[in-house]
Amino acid sequence: MTDLLLFAIPGLFIILGALIVIFAKNPVHNAMGLVLTLTSLAILYISLNATFVAMVQMLVYAGAVMTLFLFVIMMIGVDKPEQSKEEIKGQKLLISGTLILLVSVVVFIGLENGLNWNLLFPQSQNTFEGTPSLLASAMFTSWVFPFEVISILLIVATTAALALAYEFRKRENND
Amino acid sequence: MSPEIILALIKPLLVLGLLLTNTIILIWLERKVVAGMQSRVGPDRAGPFGILQTLADAIKLLLKEQILPIKADKAMYLLAPIIALVPSFLIFMIIPLGPGFELTIGEESQFINMVGADINVGVLFFLAISSLAVYSVVLAGWSSGSKYPLLGGVRASAQMISYEAAMGLSLVPIILYSGSMSMSKIVESQSGYLSSPIPIVNSIIGFIPNWNIFPQFLAFGIFFIASIAEVNRAPFDLVEAEQELVGGFHTEYSGFRFAMFFLAEYINMFNMCAITATFFLGGWLGPTFAGVLPPFLSAIMPTIWLGVKTFGLLFVYFWIRATLPRLRYDQLMELGWKRLIPISLIWLMISSIVLGIREFGLPWS
Numbered sequence: 353m354t355d356l357l358l359f360a361i362p363g364l365f366i367i368l369g370a371l372i373v374i375f376a377k378n379p380v381h382n383a384m385g386l387v388l389t390l391t392s393l394a395i396l397y398i399s400l401n402a403t404f405v406a407m408v409q410m411l412v413y414a415g416a417v418m419t420l421f422l423f424v425i426m427m428i429g430v431d432k433p434e435q436s437k438e439e440i441k442g443q444k445l446l447i448s449g450t451l452i453l454l455v456s457v458v459v460f461i462g463l464e465n466g467l468n469w470n471l472l473f474p475q476s477q478n479t480f481e482g483t484p485s486l487l488a489s490a491m492f493t494s495w496v497f498p499f500e501v502i503s504i505l506l507i508v509a510t511t512a513a514l515a516l517a518y519e520f521r522k523r524e525n526n527d
Numbered sequence: 528m529s530p531e532i533i534l535a536l537i538k539p540l541l542v543l544g545l546l547l548t549n550t551i552i553l554i555w556l557e558r559k560v561v562a563g564m565q566s567r568v569g570p571d572r573a574g575p576f577g578i579l580q581t582l583a584d585a586i587k588l589l590l591k592e593q594i595l596p597i598k599a600d601k602a603m604y605l606l607a608p609i610i611a612l613v614p615s616f617l618i619f620m621i622i623p624l625g626p627g628f629e630l631t632i633g634e635e636s637q638f639i640n641m642v643g644a645d646i647n648v649g650v651l652f653f654l655a656i657s658s659l660a661v662y663s664v665v666l667a668g669w670s671s672g673s674k675y676p677l678l679g680g681v682r683a684s685a686q687m688i689s690y691e692a693a694m695g696l697s698l699v700p701i702i703l704y705s706g707s708m709s710m711s712k713i714v715e716s717q718s719g720y721l722s723s724p725i726p727i728v729n730s731i732i733g734f735i736p737n738w739n740i741f742p743q744f745l746a747f748g749i750f751f752i753a754s755i756a757e758v759n760r761a762p763f764d765l766v767e768a769e770q771e772l773v774g775g776f777h778t779e780y781s782g783f784r785f786a787m788f789f790l791a792e793y794i795n796m797f798n799m800c801a802i803t804a805t806f807f808l809g810g811w812l813g814p815t816f817a818g819v820l821p822p823f824l825s826a827i828m829p830t831i832w833l834g835v836k837t838f839g840l841l842f843v844y845f846w847i848r849a850t851l852p853r854l855r856y857d858q859l860m861e862l863g864w865k866r867l868i869p870i871s872l873i874w875l876m877i878s879s880i881v882l883g884i885r886e887f888g889l890p891w892s
Binding site: 378380391403404407410416419420423426427484 | 600602606646647648651652654655658659661662665666669670680681684685687708
């Protein structure tokens with residue numbers, strides 16, 4: 353019962369946040385909907401005993417990335433409401449098709465399991481003590497190469513952003 | 528109901544009561560301390576030494592009309608004060624207030640640890656929740672639909688992101704030294720006295736407690752500066768700079784919604800000092816005088832020690848507020864990005880090398 357509640361309540365908030373992201377007209381409301389989704393996701397992680405992942409989720413996504421989103425939204429101004437007319441041709445048709453596909457997949461899985469909706473994730477057997485050190489030992493032993501490659505990728509992105517911004521400013525000064 | 532659930536219900540209520548009472552004392556104390564430093568009297572009308580002044584202010588704010596600006600974004604405007612209060616209460620839940628004790632009622636015996644929730648990633652929890660606090664300021668500033676609050680909000684988001692990075696980096700050496708991210712383990716790792724393999728040095732430093740502030744003095748400095756910036760106190764209170772931005776992000780708030788921001792600010796300040804004491808000043812560690820004092824007094828001595836350390840740090844906060852002028856915006860950004868973050872990175876490297884040599888010996892030996 354407690355497991356179900358711990359799954360259902362954050363799950364409902366995740367869906368609510370996602371709906372706000374899609375349907376709210378104001379960009380700031382969209383961003384706050386995403387924050388709600390990310391925070392509820394962190395609670396879901398905690399219920400799976402992955403406290404470390406949950407905290408990093410809060411810290412990086414809800415804390416840093418979304419604050420930057422909000423910052424950018426406020427800098428460029430939010431007075432104009434977004435236009436709600438179709439941008440891509442056949443957008444609504446494609447979306448409804450994908451939606452029908454998704455629903456049918458869920459129904460199919462449900463029927464396969466004999467309508468036994470026991471889809472709750474199996475809880476990890478690792479105790480609370482293990483998560484950060486387990487993750488660290490995996491990351492720095494067997495996965496050290498991908499880890500370093502990702503860090504190079506991030507540095508490349510940062511350098512590129514810096515180069516673009518710097519070039520821009522220099523040209524501006526010359527005028 | 529199982530005793531765990533009863534405890535989980537009682538603890539938040541106790542924390543709520545403690546923090547609210549504490550804030551009343553804190554505001555009065557700040558006004559008195561700052562008044563003393565500026566050769567004024569400070570509040571002295573309501574109650575003995577004016578201690579009821581805060582209570583009177585709170586009642587006034589409760590009874591005041593709450594104005595909703597026409598241009599305000601209603602949902603976000605009402606949400607912002609709540610987002611300000613919730614993280615400030617949450618952070619206090621992870622601060623260990625004492626070593627924990629065995630409570631026996633009749634036949635039942637239950638171990639009670641003096642911490643709201645002893646999670647194993649407490650340090651990360653603190654950083655994550657304090658990073659959520661920025662939303663309240665940003666949303667309040669934006670949703671008011673007025674230019675001064677918006678400027679305050681934009682300033683706040685830039686300032687808090689910048690100083691969070693320095694704050695997190697200055698905590699990494701502490702995690703390395705204590706070998707854990709759990710707050711209670713960090714406190715326990717600071718017990719005992721400083722020691723050194725060289726006997727002469729040992730006799731000199733042997734009486735100094737093994738608090739993190741002594742080996743990690745630089746990390747303490749960075750954390751302390753960053754924590755003042757994180758709670759938007761002077762000299763980093765550009766977010767609510769009265770002379771330029773009227774009241775900053777809370778200009779358009781009145782009545783109890785303003786009081787909620789005020790409350791959150793003081794609770795955050797108290798939390799930050801208690802956390803600094805836990806990380807660097809040994810938390811609840813201190814002599815308990817068992818045997819000299821009556822047993823119940825020596826049992827609450829750890830909590831008293833934490834209180835003494837916290838209020839000592841709070842006094843420094845007030846002192847800084849009464850002494851230093853506000854930084855200019857570019858100075859603030861330069862201090863954060865060009866000074867604090869590089870220094871904390873270098874300090875992290877030095878501490879890791881020292882720790883590595885201590886654990887594994889010199890690389891060439």
